[in-house]
Amino acid sequence: MSFLSTTNVSLSTLFAESSTNAALVSFLIYTAAVFVIAALSNRLLKSKSFLSEYFLGSRGLGVWAFALTFAATSSSGGSFTGFPSKIYSHGWILALWIGSYMVVPICTMGLIGKRLNQVARRSGSITVPDVVRDRFHSPILGLMAVSLIVFFMSFNLVAQFKAGSLILQTLLDGVSIFESTADGLAQAVAGIPYISESESPEYLLCLLVFGVAVILYTTYGGFHAVVWTDVMQGIVMVIGVIIMLPLAISQSGGLENTTKLMAKMTPPRISDPDKGGITLTLAEPAPETMRIESGTWITDTPIDDNKTPLLFRVTVENEIAKGETTVNEVKVLQLTTLDDIERILARRESEKFLDDVSVSNIDLKSYAYGEEGSQQGTYVVGPGPSPGSDSGFLPLSLAISFFFMWAISGTGQPANMVRLMAFRDTKTLQRSICTVAIYYTLIYFPLVVIFCCARVLLPGMEGDSDRIMPAMAVYLTEHIGMGWLAGLLVAAPFAAVMSTVDSFLLLISSAWVRDVYQRNINPEASEKTIKMLSYLATFVVGTAAMVVAINPPQFLQDIIVYVGSGLAASFLATIVYGLYWRRVNAAGAMGAMLGGFSVHLAMYVTGYFVNGSFFKPYQLFDFDPIIIGLFVSFISGFVVTKMTAPPPEELVHKYFYTTKADA
Template sequence: MKVLLATSQSLPLLFAADETGPDAALISFMIYTLAVFVLAALSNQLLKSKSFLSEYFLGSRGLGVWAFALTFAATSSSGGSFTGFPSKIYSHGWILALWIGSYMVVPICTMGLIGKRLNQIARRSGSITVPDVIRDRFHSPILGLMAVSLIVFFMSFNLVAQFKAGSLILQTLLDGVSVFESTADGLAQAVSGIPFLSDGVSPEYLLCLLVFGIAVIVYTTYGGFHAVVWTDVMQGIVMVIGVIIMLPLAISQAGGLENTTKLMAKMTPPRYSAADKGGITLTLDKPAAEDMRIEVGTWITDNPIESSKVPLLFRVTAASEIPAGKTTVDEVKVIQLTTLEDIDRILKRKEKENFLSGVSVSNIDLVQYAYGEEASQQGAYVVGPGPSPASNNGFLPLSLAISFFFMWAISGTGQPANMVRLMAFRDTKTLQRSICTVAIYYTLIYFPLVVIFCCARVILPGMEGESDRIMPAMAVYLTENIGMGWLAGLLVAAPFAAVMSTVDSFLLLISSAWVRDVYQRNINPEASEKTIKMLSYLATFVVGTAAMIVAINPPQFLQDIIVYVGSGLAASFLAPIVYALYWRRVNAAGAMGAMVGGFGLHLAMYVTGYFENGSFFKPYQLFDFDPIIVGLFGSFICGFIVTKLTAPPPQELVHKFFYKEKAGS
């Protein structure tokens, strides 16, 4: 038997006095989930009366303003927006307002730049998917298959990240619910002999992954594009309501925005354990009677530092174990709070937190942030470039600020998931009105999130080791603090909705690539609708299941994956699509050059970063610019040069897409 001292997901235990809170939150969350399945069932009825392929993957190109605007916005507002982005705000402070600032003009760039023209070309060619458009525009099956390969490559990364985000969100909501805890214990026993499922995998996380994965796979497979769109509309409304509710709660419980900024100005980043070595040694007062597992999130304190009288306060960031009969464990991974106000805040509510007692600390081997640790840099959380554990230049130096302006404002145009939406709206008025609607929507989402999670630094200090959980943790804390535990279900539904709306879109994007672009267009053009229907269901199910399996042991940082995938897709697809829509002279070779050049240069920056920095997600920054700038620039240049060096496209192809047929001709 093992003693579990604390868990990383035990935040709701802070509010054990309100025993109805977790159950009430669960009920409200279940009502939301039920509504998702009802919409999927209704949308499935449309598949019986219309062309299956066009309806299943594109909604028969009939989206109106609200459906088009909210499905576009909800798809873009992924798990990164409600999990990775809050994590970045919490970790780096107010500078994230500049980091995300250009997102408000994404709809103008994305919808305004290519929306109308892409919709026209898709209608003229009868294209259903993005590779369809590329293949038909250049009359090149090879180019279409290349587009399929890149979409599957990047979207597979993103799906895994989104599955992780959805599972963490659900886990935070369900912790403290007795049925969930007992089911997780049963699952742990059931998989105890399976290394892949039991080694280092929390049974609570595994259970949430199964629940989330099965739910989203089933409703996406069953309902198709309209299920995705209708649920996106509901999820988009849930997201903005959740943020609007959280904003005043966060400001008031942090003592006001002015107080929050003043406290943040005094903060210095925590010290932390290096990934490969270091940490602290824990010694028990007496040998452990049985195996003791020290879970992530456990607080540990020791005697004050003699010179400054500041208590030593640590929080565990990786689980450790003290075997029965032993008294010590070495190299426990922790972070150490360095701001006195944060330490006082945690110690004052010690009885409500998960503290490990009867233990002493020794052999402290922790490292400082590369930027922001020194007392002279106390204001690092309120001014640029923001604290950074790895870079002496801080989180967001000027060159990267410029890079991310282009990253969000321009690269969103190169996302195939957004392009699919642009192929589905009804008419030009729908597009024009949706641009304004989405811009307002993003403003109501992203700026309040910056404020909320700057307040979170004051309200919930010490979560740097598990900052991807800060959104659901804040939702639970804020609502339980005002005695409205049921409201946590709605607030947690906001980030959950963001993840679901992205996962379902990506599932359809990948399955359509396999069924439409690989099977029907290249293997069996005469396939019956019944065959296509069965393969579409099967592909959606298989892709979702594969992503769920990989997510059992996912990468650590969600937002880093989001940035890599978003910038990589833009570097690969933006130039070929822009050239295809607006340049008559471009040919298949030029589009291929642009696609390969952008992908190759972008990947080269990340591979170089792996060898230089030891991490794939710390790319090499040529002239201190993000890889997206290098990739986009290289893609447009390569496409232009290759086009000029090769023969022009056939005139009948140019005429089809660039000339309007006269009536009666």
């Protein structure tokens, strides 16, 4: 008797059978290209000032290099992992959620780009804490900026490592050499505390491969390696999305058909993480220990029965011990839309099903908004379904919040500010604004369409929605007989994560080496010492993040939202005041930074006690913490400045009197 049907294969197995070689070759070629760029970039470090070149590219970026490195850094693992997951889970409302991202380059580049570049050149600043310290002539303020950057970026770096590893795991799942290597790694780390507790040996192997590759090329090549790999990765991302768009539309039957089907959809019923689920009972005792893998389908009604079957998908891996027949509290989700159920059963032979099993003790819960049978159409109109909020995913107040979240908070990101310190001249800035806006449009609007189509093509993935992007790439290419193309499409999200990780690595390492060591501990350090410490810091920071990512947090996109909004609340008011307000002083800048950070953090901590999760913040007046944090930051900076003495006249003269070179 076969409990797990031998004729049924998963998407990853299909991919492995037809395009294993292509996937491996694509990955190896891509990785080799990254290392070649890093090697070429390293040669530039030998002929120019090391610090300026390693962390800022000697401020010489042209239009395409500047625009694509800016765009690729912003288009992170959140854009190609967390964002598709949100679209899949909540539907068309995500177009409104992300719509303001088209104006990010206008806000970020237009609002602070030219002035920030001028101030950085006048002061000789290489990092964002450099700018803050020199503009306000305050070492304490500089160290405060370092602390906030390290605090927030450490969170984000772990999330990006997780995203890169999940993408690579989906690409290589089912490849024989990958599976055997993962098994060997599992045996090697068995019994080692913490490491052996990883999600799976496959995930651990992918984390090591991804982590080692990105750490080495960033450490060796510095800023130019990051910029030119960003250019390559930016091109890969947009090509991948453009290819996926027509494939998704055609295979889902067109946008009109997709929208009609989504209008009939109701959210799945889901297991409570702490208790409940379903009980599975086998027809006969298991002849050996049997794994019930995540993603396995279970139906409790024969296919030839006239009744609509109950259809469940396992969300957490389980085991049935040898000789046993029953396993309790299996975590699953249950499809509630008839069309989705019929679609999965119609392709039973290409899916993974658990056969000869009965289901009992069904203890699942409905979504708080979008409950089965009462709110059809919730995937095509606002506020979108939500498992935990009875006001839906994106009520009007949060829609307004996220407009500011993406458009305004992008201006307050230190990773973006570093790019603004590196462009060549004003013409480069002006042309790049248009270039990045067009680039974002080519990325984000198609992603909304593609992953709304994914709801029709791949139902039931809410339990593992962070992997919907690579799973969709595999599905689309397999169904046109071009499995080899999946390697290119999966390279798009992989490229997005790499381009973000390398930027964050440099940002954190520059904070330690430049802003802590050279500016405060040893100002007379030789270039050889700085060079060695820069390599060491980049390597150590990356390795530490990789180690933490062995057992990562589950909330990928929530972490990215927390970090983005927190950095904006901490830095935006300080930078804007410093660039444009002559009267602002160090005390005012410190008040703005601490005020925004404290209120933002307090709303997230309150959310932990009120909503049961740190990543479900308390929403004062129903607004996201980014709105409240920015408001408090600007107000506190203004009030403290007015209550304290004005800055020295020579400091104002240095940064507010235009010279011909700055024009």
